[in-house]
Each structure stands twice: as structure tokens, then as C-alpha cells.
Amino acid sequence: MNSGDTAWVLLSTALVLLMTLPGLAFFYGGLVRRKNVLSILMQCLIILCVISLQWVLFGYSLSFGPDFHGIIGKLDFAGLRGVGPLPNADYAATIPHSAFMIFQAMFAVITPALIIGAYAERVKFSAFLVFTLLWATFVYDPLAHWVWGTGGWLKALGALDFAGGIVVHVSSGISALVLAVMLGKRIGYNHRPIRPHNLPFTVLGAALLWFGWFGFNAGSALAADGLAVNAFITTNTAAAAAGLTWAMIEWWHNGTPTILGGATGAVAGLVAITPACGFVNPMNAIFIGMIVALICYVAIAVVKSKLGYDDSLDAFGVHGVGGIWGTIATGLFAEKAVNAAGNNGFFFGNTHQLLVQGGLVVVTIAFAAIMTWIIFKLVDALIGMRVEEKSEIVGLDLTQQSEAAYTVIE
Amino acid sequence: MKLIVAIIQPHKLDAVKTALEGVDVHLMTVTEVLGQGRQKGFTEVYRGAKEAGGLLKKIRLDIAVNDNFVEPTITAITKGAHTGEVGDGKIFVLDLAECIRISTGERGSTAIG
Numbered sequence: 001m002n003s004g005d006t007a008w009v010l011l012s013t014a015l016v017l018l019m020t021l022p023g024l025a026f027f028y029g030g031l032v033r034r035k036n037v038l039s040i041l042m043q044c045l046i047i048l049c050v051i052s053l054q055w056v057l058f059g060y061s062l063s064f065g066p067d068f069h070g071i072i073g074k075l076d077f078a079g080l081r082g083v084g085p086l087p088n089a090d091y092a093a094t095i096p097h098s099a100f101m102i103f104q105a106m107f108a109v110i111t112p113a114l115i116i117g118a119y120a121e122r123v124k125f126s127a128f129l130v131f132t133l134l135w136a137t138f139v140y141d142p143l144a145h146w147v148w149g150t151g152g153w154l155k156a157l158g159a160l161d162f163a164g165g166i167v168v169h170v171s172s173g174i175s176a177l178v179l180a181v182m183l184g185k186r187i188g189y190n191h192r193p194i195r196p197h198n199l200p201f202t203v204l205g206a207a208l209l210w211f212g213w214f215g216f217n218a219g220s221a222l223a224a225d226g227l228a229v230n231a232f233i234t235t236n237t238a239a240a241a242a243g244l245t246w247a248m249i250e251w252w253h254n255g256t257p258t259i260l261g262g263a264t265g266a267v268a269g270l271v272a273i274t275p276a277c278g279f280v281n282p283m284n285a286i287f288i289g290m291i292v293a294l295i296c297y298v299a300i301a302v303v304k305s306k307l308g309y310d311d312s313l314d315a316f317g318v319h320g321v322g323g324i325w326g327t328i329a330t331g332l333f334a335e336k337a338v339n340a341a342g343n344n345g346f347f348f349g350n351t352h353q354l355l356v357q358g359g360l361v362v363v364t365i366a367f368a369a370i371m372t373w374i375i376f377k378l379v380d381a382l383i384g385m386r387v388e389e390k391s392e393i394v395g396l397d398l399t400q401q402s403e404a405a406y407t408v409i410e
Numbered sequence: 411m412k413l414i415v416a417i418i419q420p421h422k423l424d425a426v427k428t429a430l431e432g433v434d435v436h437l438m439t440v441t442e443v444l445g446q447g448r449q450k451g452f453t454e455v456y457r458g459a460k461e462a463g464g465l466l467k468k469i470r471l472d473i474a475v476n477d478n479f480v481e482p483t484i485t486a487i488t489k490g491a492h493t494g495e496v497g498d499g500k501i502f503v504l505d506l507a508e509c510i511r512i513s514t515g516e517r518g519s520t521a522i523g
Binding site: 192193195196252254258260263264297300301302305314354379 | 454455456457458460461464469
């Protein structure tokens with residue numbers, strides 16, 4: 001046991017909590033219209049509540065419990081049985097098992113929260129609640145086991161995902177795309193752009209995401225050591241490169257750089273570096289950041305409008321696309337010189353790692369898409385995923401929550 | 411009695427108010443409004459999605475005056491708000507049928523000033 005490692009992991013846990021609420025809540029909340037801002041904050045808060053409980057009751061055990069044929073964790077850890085102050089050497093030998101558990105809880109929380117961006121401004125609250133619980137249990141928990149759980153089949157194949165590029169970002173991003181297509185466009189989406197109601201909120205949220213991401217990525221070293229520092233530096237470097245690149249692309253393409261573009265780029269950079277941060281060096285992090293800005297910009301500003309789906313807040317465009325690039329980039333730039341427990345990538349003479357990362361992406365896309373389709377159909381049949389037209393026009397704050405964010409008259 | 415409605419540039423409000431005080435017009439209602447005229451709007455871009463001709467922020471003044479104050483009021487607003495560029499705004503003059511001061515119940519010309 002190491003008190004420094006334990007302190008760092010607990011602090012990182014708090015940092016990752018900050019990413020969901022208020023980070024993501026304000027990032028997304030600023031992007032919607034003023035009639036829907038509370039619905040976003042509510043969804044983030046309730047996900048934090050629901051998944052925190054799901055995790056300690058059975059979610060943690062499904063992900064990290066003793067392996068069952070490589071596909072799921074057994075329920076030995078349900079209700080945190082045996083998850084106490086003693087370390088679990090399978091995951092982190094120098095911190096309490098319970099510290100690892102609560103750190104992972106915050107990842108389980110933020111992942112379904114990222115999907116909010118796809119169904120924003122039109123989802124029924126009750127349906128959202130059921131969907132979230134089912135998605136966390138049948139998509140996130142198994143996938144976390146496959147990639148991170150001891151005995152998980154993708155881990156056994158040598159898949160590299162340092163902090164959740166696949167488990168968190170590709171899974172939520174692909175599910176977001178499926179949801180956006182199945183749910184359909186917001187009323188009036190095609191006629192004119194739906195303007196963000198409070199971009200300062202969005203920038204505040206992006207800044208909190210960036211800040212919290214140090215816990216997400218550097219905390220994933222599960223120790224206060226040189227690897228954590230490397231992850232910290234690659235995280236900051238990729239975000240900086242991507243934020244700057246996005247603004248420059250806009251400057252060239254539209255004539256002016258925008259704060260929404262800079263903030264979106266920074267978040268895309270954070271997404272892309274997530275699977276790679278503990279395997280690549282900071283100079284390659286610059287490259288990963290610059291490329292993700294270019295790819296995500298094309299996905300959001302060009303491809304999305306051509307295909308016409310309404311991924312309202314670009315959960316797929318940023319997290320799905322950025323996560324796929326980051327996972328592939330890990331297969332290109334990973335080097336054992338950075339992390340001996342990792343592997344070399346394509347540029348360090350190991351083509352096999354690139355193929356593994358590609359396979360990882362394909363498997364995750366297929367699994368997340370199929371499961372999301374099934375869960376959507378189920379919840380839609382039972383409850384109905386989308387609010388009525390009139391409720392959508394009035395806004396979710398008043399119709400789903402009976403409250404309003406802003407008063408016009410006192 | 412006339413009701414003078416003026417749409418002006420937001421940054422000219424102080425100059426207009428000073429000019430109005432110079433001709434003894436002190437009572438007014440000020441609101442923030444959106445609008446567009448010959449100036450047209452700016453193009454806004456959100457993650458690559460463009461909206462051309464978004465409405466611009468303007469200030470609307472509502473001023474009720476007795477007939478002998480109409481010309482001085484128009485002159486003062488024009489003096490304060492004028493730059494010579496498109497977007498300076500407009501002044502509308504409407505007939506005013508009645509005016510009642512709520513606190514005293516006074517009506518007509520005596521209630522205006």
C-alpha cells in the first residue's frame with residue numbers, strides 16, 4: 001500500500017466527478033436553447049445519482065468481478081462484498097481495492113452522460129432514466145470488463161486503452177449516433193441552425209472538463225508516478241494542439257475563429273489522447289491532437305450536414321469520431337519506452353498492435369450499435385423515447401420538470 | 411399628444427439621453443430589442459453551421475410628449491444617435507389618444523410631463 005498513490009487516486013476520483021457535474025452539464029447546457037438547459041443539468045445530476053448506486057450494487061462486479069468466460073464479471077463483488085481497504089493486485093497493488101472501485105465509478109457515470117448530447121432537447125425523462133440504467137448495465141459494464149477486466153477477452157488480445165478511449169468515448173459516441181438517427185431530428189432542425197443559448201456556460205464546462213481530465217487520464221495510472229506525469233503532459237498537450245488547430249481551421253474555412261470551435265477542439269483533443277495518454281510521448285500527442293481537430297471538424301461541419309442526422313450536441317462527432325482516432329493512434333504511436341506494460345505501435349515496428357486497435361474499434365462499434373438499437377426499441381415500446389411535439393416546442397424544462405431556468409419578469 | 415418611438419444603436423443611448431435632457435425631456439421607457447434594417451445582420455457560425463443575417467441588438471425608446479415638444483425631441487434623438495452610417499435607426503411619431511398618470515389619476519397633457 002502506498003499513501004501517495006491512494007491520495008492521488010482519491011483526488012482523481014473527485015476530478016472525474018467534476019467532469020460530469022458541472023463540467024459536461026455546463027458544456028452541454030450552454031449549447032441547448034434556454035428552454036432546455038435545466039433538462040441537461042437534471043440528466044447529468046440524475047445519471048450521477050443512478051449510476052453511483054448501480055455501480056456499488058452490481059455494476060462494479062459486472063465490470064471488474066471475477067471473470068466469467070471473458071465476457072462479464074461474476075457477481076462476487078455485488079454490494080461491494082470483499083471490496084475493502086486491502087488492495088486487489090489484479091488492478092492496483094498499491095491502493096485499497098475500494099479506491100479503485102470508486103475511481104472506476106466516475107467513469108461509469110460520465111459515459112452514459114456523454115450520450116445526452118445526442119438526444120438533447122427531445123427525450124422523455126422517464127425513458128431517459130430507463131435507457132441510461134439499461135445501457136450502463138448491458139453496454140458499459142460488459143465492455144469495461146472486456147477491455148479492462150482481468151480475463152476480459154479484448155484485454156487478452158492485447159488491446160490498449162489507457163483511460164477509456166474505447167470503453168468511454170467510442171461506446172458512448174457510437175450509441176449517440178444510433179440514438180440520434182432512431183430518435184429523429186428536433187423540430188425545425190433543418191430550417192436554420194439552432195443557436196447555443198449560453199456559450200460562456202459551454203466554455204466554462206469545457207474548461208472544467210479539461211481540468212477534470214487530468215484525473216481521468218493521469219489518475220488512470222493508478223499511482224502517483226512517472227507514468228501518471230506522462231499521461232498528464234500528453235493530455236494537456238493534445239488538448240492544446242487540438243483547440244488551436246480547430247480555431248485555425250475555422251479561421252481558414254469560415255473567415256473567423258470561434259470560442260465554440262476552440263472549446264470543441266480542446267475537448268476532441270482530450271478524447272483522442274484518452275486511450276493513448278499512458279502509451280505515447282508528448283511530441284506524438286501534438287500530432288494526435290492536430291489530426292483529431294481536423295477529423296472531427298470534417299465530421300461535424302461537413303459530413304453531419306450532408307447526411308442530415310441531428311446529433312444535437314455532437315456527442316458522436318466529438319466522442320465517437322475522436323475516440324476512434326485516438327484508439328487507432330494508440331496503435332500507431334504507442335511505445336514501450338513510455339510504458340513497459342504497454343506495447344509498441346506501428347511506428348515502433350509493431351504492425352500487429354495497429355490491427356488489434358482496429359479490431360477493437362470494429363468490435364466496439366458493432367456491440368454498442370446493436371445493443372443501443374435493442375435497448376432503444378425496448379424502451380420506446382414500453383415508454384416512448386421522445387416527448388410529444390407540443391412538449392418539445394414548449395421545452396423540456398417546463399414539460400418534464402415544471403421549472404424554468406431564467407425568469408423574464410421577477 | 412404624440413408617442414415617439416425611436417430605434418437606435420445601443421452604444422448611442424447615453425448620447426441620446428443627454429441630448430433629450432438638454433431639451434427638457436426626461437420621461438422615457440427604454441427596451442432592448444432585436445431588429446434589422448438596411449444594415450442587415452451579421453453572419454453567425456456554430457460548429458460550421460452558418461446563419462446569415464441574424465438580428466442585431468437595438469435600443470427602443472418610447473417617449474410620450476405634448477405637441478410642442480415633438481420637434482425638439484426628434485432633433486435631440488437625431489443629434490444623439492446620428493453617425494451617418496446605415497444602422498443608425500429610425501424615429502416614428504404616432505398620435506396618442508390618451509395619457510393617464512396612475513398615481514394621481516391626472517389625464518391628458520398634464521399627465522405627460
